[in-house]
Amino acid sequence: MGVKPYLLNSSLVGVVSQRLIRLNCPHCLERVNPGPAELSLFQEAWGKGKREMPFFTEGRGCVHCNYTGYRGRTAIHELMPLDETIRELIQASCSAQQIRNYAISQGMKTLLQDGMERAAKGETTLQEVIRGTYYGF
Numbered sequence: 001m002g003v004k005p006y007l008l009n010s011s012l013v014g015v016v017s018q019r020l021i022r023l024n025c026p027h028c029l030e031r032v033n034p035g036p037a038e039l040s041l042f043q044e045a046w047g048k049g050k051r052e053m054p055f056f057t058e059g060r061g062c063v064h065c066n067y068t069g070y071r072g073r074t075a076i077h078e079l080m081p082l083d084e085t086i087r088e089l090i091q092a093s094c095s096a097q098q099i100r101n102y103a104i105s106q107g108m109k110t111l112l113q114d115g116m117e118r119a120a121k122g123e124t125t126l127q128e129v130i131r132g133t134y135y136g137f
């Protein structure tokens with residue numbers, strides 16, 4: 001953004017990313033089996049074999065959702081508090097991806113993980129999470 005690293009480090013306490021995703025319509029929800037590409041991305045975010053696989057749902061479309069299957073929106077988030085290491089990475093002008101990779105290695109929940117957890121609870125579809133997090137295919 002053209003801001004000097006020392007200025008960022010003296011004023012920044014954390015970085016939040018947020019995306020809006022559509023919620024499943026509760027009036028026409030039905031169980032679905034995701035395709036292999038969606039399932040693979042889900043498993044990557046969910047942790048293969050670490051947790052029981054949920055079942056997935058989507059709205060089939062009805063008068064309440066104008067036949068879209070979705071009704072309402074919610075936000076998914078990724079929160080990266082700045083620790084000493086991240087401040088050093090910023091000072092060394094490391095790339096955003098390097099800083100993000102470090103934060104992930106320290107346990108930061110990614111946008112994709114947050115979204116996939118929402119899909120696992122039946123709040124939205126895998127496709128909607130993938131679309132909203134730029135993994136779209």
Ligand SMILES: [Zn+2]
Pocket residue numbers: 025026027028029059060061062063064065066067069070
């Ligand atoms: Zn509906």
